[in-house]
Amino acid sequence: MGLFDKFRKGLEKSRTGLWGRLGGWIQGGKIDDTVYDEMEEALLAADVGFDTAIWLVEQVRRAQRQNRVTDPKELPRLLMDAMVDALSGPDPQMHFAESGPTLMLVVGVNGVGKTTSIAKLAHYYQQQGKKVILAAGDTFRAAAIEQLTEWGGRIGCDVVRHSQGADPAAVVFDAISAARSRNADLILCDTAGRLHNKANLMNELAKIHKVAERELPGSPHEVLLVLDAVTGQNALSQAKVFQEVVNVSGIVVTKLDGTAKGGVVLPIVRERQIAVKWVGLGEQMDDLEPFDARAFAQAICSYADEAE
């Protein structure tokens, strides 16, 4: 099942949502302020946030005037185009080392799906023939190391680990030497979940980043910020602080197999110019897909499709 279908499946089960009500304004017959108010409200109900909701509605209004659109059935399409536009700015490519191992750091607040996303990425790249090493850089949370180790076993890749309470930077250091001696292509570094408002934990992350930079010049080649699709406006603050501390190069949006639409990604991409690179669609290792702006927008606006 593709992203679109999974998304749709989630949506079908959540008709009580405002998105479900959008059907209302495309049947109304006339394009007026009420229609745009409904659109704004629907966007707010998808976690798009006030500023971006207003902005998107303005984009649609402008496109409608410019193209002399009179049929409200066209509006969802215009809205979708505006979303795709907003999401397509930054470069969605993954970056790799020109030679030697590539190192990716995976960061985010607690429980968003970092460790699981690492397992999915490891599986994805192993399938492409790359040799992957996992670095158990969460030395803090209870059984975080065991969790990653179990994933490593399932996927069939090595896990570099220290004991609980060890310095995570030292784990990364060891993973780099292990990757060199074992000729690995890719090091995926797990990190402990941390709230961005905790300065000491953010400093620790900066230190991990610095060690990677020093021990493997050119790295980290990717710093992926994991965001839970169910998160509301706080994700903006997460993106801002993580970007400042470790220079985030891409976003993974997880748990899109639920009913949450991950709409907060829109203001993040728009304001911070960080590309969404992957979406997580379940708890298994193959529940990961490259981000597709159109599918994402289309899934959110699936009513548009149904109206055809």
Place this chain on the structure above:
Amino acid sequence: MFEGLSSSLQKALGKLRSKGKLTEEDVQAAMREVRLALLAADVNVKVVKQFVDRVRERAVGQDVQKSLTPGQQVVKIVHEELTELMGGSAARLNMAPKPPTVVMLVGLQGAGKTTTAAKLALSFRKHDHRPLLVAADVYRPAAITQLQVLGKQIDIPVFEMGTSVDPVRIAQQGIAEATRLGADVVIVDTAGRLHIDEQLMDELSRMQQAVTPNEVLLVVDAMTGQDAVHVAETFHEQLSITGVILTKLDGDTRGGAALTVRAVTGCPIKFTGMGEKIEPLEVFHPDRLASRILGMGDVLGLIEKA
């Protein structure tokens, strides 16, 4: 963001300062700011709408208390209504007339159930109970080990049966084990699940029928956005939850999901989680969260002084 809204709120309300009576337009302007504050805090749009309507009704035409400016009066009404919506005073846990008391923790993936299970056990022990933790998450890699590690940290027994047994049976056996150990509280940690996952939701229903828990607590991440309404609605429909625990309030989220969940389920928020360290849970204070949701702690401070 916090300070920004707080000051814009003050500014909007400040305009009302010189008035002796609040007119419709005065209140309209203030309500716009309140609406924005609630939306920025992730309170559900529908809930925001209803809420703002109610406050408007109360505020318009009301004579202003001598000690307050009209603006402060509106803030006071908003704060009162928010506090009321979140359940007024703190709620208590239902205890079994005949032990053991059984508590099931349920919720979405990563919400903080396992961590909260340990914290809750510690809270019970503080009140001279003898809790037992039951590891009924057989899906997430190392979920059982996680609970065991936490149990060991705080010296509370953990019952597990591995990962190839039906979680319903684990919960049942957990109660038998509690009786054997002389534990009077059983806390069941369940796997995270999506509210639309029929199979896993059904597993919870079966567990509930099998162990007739005294409390089914929905663990909700305070950072949750608008979807909190679906999540709470569905969990409540299927399990008749008895309360909510709000986690990760040590972050800078304003926690509007709490208001949504409360409004949708009518269930009280019983505790809050404030960190990763295993410490007893904090009792929920509706008034404090009300200030936080509005991002206007300092405004309230001013009113209290008035």
